Amino acid sequence: MLKLKTHNKSLFVDLSEYSILAARTSGYYPPFKIEEIAEFSLWGEHTVAGIRAFLGSLGEFREEVTDFVISRCGVHPEGQFIHFFEAEPVGKLKDPTDLNEILKTEFSLDPEENEIAFLNVDDGSHFDLKGPELKKRFICGAPTKELQVVQDRLLEYGLCPERMELSSVATIGGIADYASYDSINSPILCVELNSGSIRVVIQRKGKVEQIHSISFGLNKIESLLQSELGLSDEESGRKLLFSNDLDFIEMRPKLLKHLINVLKTFIGNYEIQTGLAIHHLFVGALPEKLNWVSQAISSSLEIQRMQLCFEPWLENLNIKLADGVEVSNLGNHWMALFSLMGDFSPKEEVASE
Amino acid sequence: MSRFKKSVQPHHWHPNFRISSTLPDVKIVRSSFVINGICSLFLGFVVVSMLWQEYNLSSIRSHVDRLENRIRETEANNNLLLRQTDRFRELSRHIIDVERFYFAPFKPYHFISELVRLKPPGLAFDSIEYSEKVNEENPVNEENAKSFMNYTIRISGRMHDLDTLSEFKRKLKKSNLLKVSGYEIKIHDFDEGRNLTTSVFSGGINIEITPEKGKSAGQKGRLEL
Numbered sequence: 001m002l003k004l005k006t007h008n009k010s011l012f013v014d015l016s017e018y019s020i021l022a023a024r025t026s027g028y029y030p031p032f033k034i035e036e037i038a039e040f041s042l043w044g045e046h047t048v049a050g051i052r053a054f055l056g057s058l059g060e061f062r063e064e065v066t067d068f069v070i071s072r073c074g075v076h077p078e079g080q081f082i083h084f085f086e087a088e089p090v091g092k093l094k095d096p097t098d099l100n101e102i103l104k105t106e107f108s109l110d111p112e113e114n115e116i117a118f119l120n121v122d123d124g125s126h127f128d129l130k131g132p133e134l135k136k137r138f139i140c141g142a143p144t145k146e147l148q149v150v151q152d153r154l155l156e157y158g159l160c161p162e163r164m165e166l167s168s169v170a171t172i173g174g175i176a177d178y179a180s181y182d183s184i185n186s187p188i189l190c191v192e193l194n195s196g197s198i199r200v201v202i203q204r205k206g207k208v209e210q211i212h213s214i215s216f217g218l219n220k221i222e223s224l225l226q227s228e229l230g231l232s233d234e235e236s237g238r239k240l241l242f243s244n245d246l247d248f249i250e251m252r253p254k255l256l257k258h259l260i261n262v263l264k265t266f267i268g269n270y271e272i273q274t275g276l277a278i279h280h281l282f283v284g285a286l287p288e289k290l291n292w293v294s295q296a297i298s299s300s301l302e303i304q305r306m307q308l309c310f311e312p313w314l315e316n317l318n319i320k321l322a323d324g325v326e327v328s329n330l331g332n333h334w335m336a337l338f339s340l341m342g343d344f345s346p347k348e349e350v351a352s353e
Numbered sequence: 354m355s356r357f358k359k360s361v362q363p364h365h366w367h368p369n370f371r372i373s374s375t376l377p378d379v380k381i382v383r384s385s386f387v388i389n390g391i392c393s394l395f396l397g398f399v400v401v402s403m404l405w406q407e408y409n410l411s412s413i414r415s416h417v418d419r420l421e422n423r424i425r426e427t428e429a430n431n432n433l434l435l436r437q438t439d440r441f442r443e444l445s446r447h448i449i450d451v452e453r454f455y456f457a458p459f460k461p462y463h464f465i466s467e468l469v470r471l472k473p474p475g476l477a478f479d480s481i482e483y484s485e486k487v488n489e490e491n492p493v494n495e496e497n498a499k500s501f502m503n504y505t506i507r508i509s510g511r512m513h514d515l516d517t518l519s520e521f522k523r524k525l526k527k528s529n530l531l532k533v534s535g536y537e538i539k540i541h542d543f544d545e546g547r548n549l550t551t552s553v554f555s556g557g558i559n560i561e562i563t564p565e566k567g568k569s570a571g572q573k574g575r576l577e578l
Contacts, residue, residue: 068377075370117368124366140368147370155377164371173366344365 009035011058011071013159014167014337015150017195018043018287020051020157021337022058028072028162030318030343034325037337043242043287051157068160074167074340075150076285080142081114082168082199083107084121084211087135107139116141117169121208123346124173138208140169167336168192168199171284174339176206178308179280181316188280189267189303193293195219198259202270202278210270214262218290221255228254242289252296260300267301282306288331308332317342464530468508471524475517479557482507488563501564509545509557518542518556525558536562 010028014021020040026033040046040054055069085102099118103109109116118127119138127137147164154161175190187209190201196217202210218241226237228251253260267278281303283294298305310327314320319341321327327334465481472478486503512518522542525531531538538560545555 115370115372117370119366119368126364126368142370144372148372148375151372151375160376161371163367163369165367165369169368170366176366339366344367346365 011055011069011159012073012337012340013055013071013154014074014340015154016042016076016167016285016333016336018285018290019333020054021334022055023337023341024058025319025341030341031320032318032341033320033322034314034327034341035322037325037327037330037334041287043289048156055158068155068158070162071154071159072163072165072340073154073159073161074165074170074336075147075154076167076194077142077146077150078196079146080166080168081107081109081140082166082172082201082211082213083139084208085137085139087137103139109139109141113145114141114143115147119169123206124169124176124344136208138211140166142166165340167285167340170339170342171336172201172203172208173344174335174342175282175284176203176208177317177342177344178306178313178335179203180206181313184280184306186279187270187274187276188282188306189263189278189301190282190284191263191294191297192285193218193283193290194285200263200266204276209274210266212266214259216259216262220258224255225251252292253300256293256296256300260297263297263301267303278303280304280306282308282335283332284335285333286331287333291331294332306332308335310334310338314338314341467528467530471521471528471530473517473520473524475514476510476512476521478508478510479555480507480509482509504562506560506562507557508560509555511553511555513553515544515554515556518544518554518558522558525560531560531562533562535565537565538562 010025010032012023012025019042022038022040023034024036026035036058038054038058040051085106100111103111103116117140119125119140120127121136121138124138151161151164154164171192172190175188178184179188185205187202187204190203192199192201194217196215196219198214198216200210200212200214201208222237222241225231225240226233229237229240231237231240271277281294281298281301283297283305286293294305297303310330311321314327319338468478468481482505484505484507486505488501488503519542522540525540531540539562541559541561543556543559545557547554
């Protein structure tokens, strides 16, 4: 069993379909120090015992009173949804009955079967029915049974979540905060590529402006690769997808052609609506070996990829790195884990607290 | 105490989807531990209480056993003593009778011989009965109530005519036999009828001896016959 040696040790874990990112910190609430970070790939063969051993080796764990490590977890449950909603008229979201009706009619979401959160698009704060009337809302969540599946997985790994968040939502907050920190005022195209779908979010000045989900995920790319090369099984296609095989490199633009076209349309519409050009691209969730996807998207769309410098940004969030913790070479997918740690409340609000 | 602190981290972009109802109890001091602890303490208290009661019970039992053994050990001696007591009580009654016989102001044999001497011819004694009875003065007023002894001598007999009984009564009244200091003597004759077959009368004399009025019970003393 995994145990934290001392009470002030904390564990942040991001559990995606590609890998487990984990960080042992000196606390949950900034200011704190990141003492150790590690990544466990879920792409190849792995066992629960292996994952437990990985988490156990991460830090100073030992047998203690409970059987679980208390941790803050970011997850990517099946069927998770992030929607953008514009209320028309503005006061329409004041009534909970209207809210349920909107969920059912516009998003086909049954509040009884889903865990749903309403956020304000401006700052990601919880939507208060009694608060000021705002036109744009942010709806996120996942089916309850899928969240339960993920939570059971965490427990199986010896992790008891103190918080279980959607990594995608935390990452949106992280990118918004990073843009604010790095004084990026132009729109940012955020692309999250999952197995079954791609989520595209456009942010500007820390606010979510548009969200789209495209039913074209990594599975689709694998199928295309399989048919192009005449492979007999999907596993071979997946292996090739993660390889740097030269023949395959030449095929990459063809595999992403459909995705690129959808993104171009999406970007075109936004630029026409707002008159603003998108200059920054962030592709999250993908592991290092799929970096070519973000490169291909960047080159095809002619949008510059964000080069994230985690250390100064984390320091800006009152999160320091312990000696020996190196973050300069980490891929963008680490943004999900660091976003779990960040306090993204408006700075004046923090100051007043 | 729970390791779950109340989150002070603002929830901007951090909605929590944890399903608390299906999470295990990971408190450092688990609720089940506290409940089990309380139950164990209560159980321990009950067990200690029961053991203490059992100890007391066994102490009482052993004490009872010791006493029963002592009773059994002394039973034979006690029975002997009881038999001796009964015998002593019986003997003491005889001693009292003898004492009364020797220390009475009237010697029974003298009294009887006097009666025989006074008996007129034609009268035959059937029985001479002597009885004592405690009477009380002012029995209603308990504070002033006084007790005293009444004595009765009943002489029964048979005769051919009632004159004989009257003569016997007259002789008794004149006799010094019943002149006892401090006592009032009342002599009555009684007739129990005539036997038609034998033409013999049955009757007798009833002598009531009561303390004279004006004297206390203590002063009245006791008449011994």
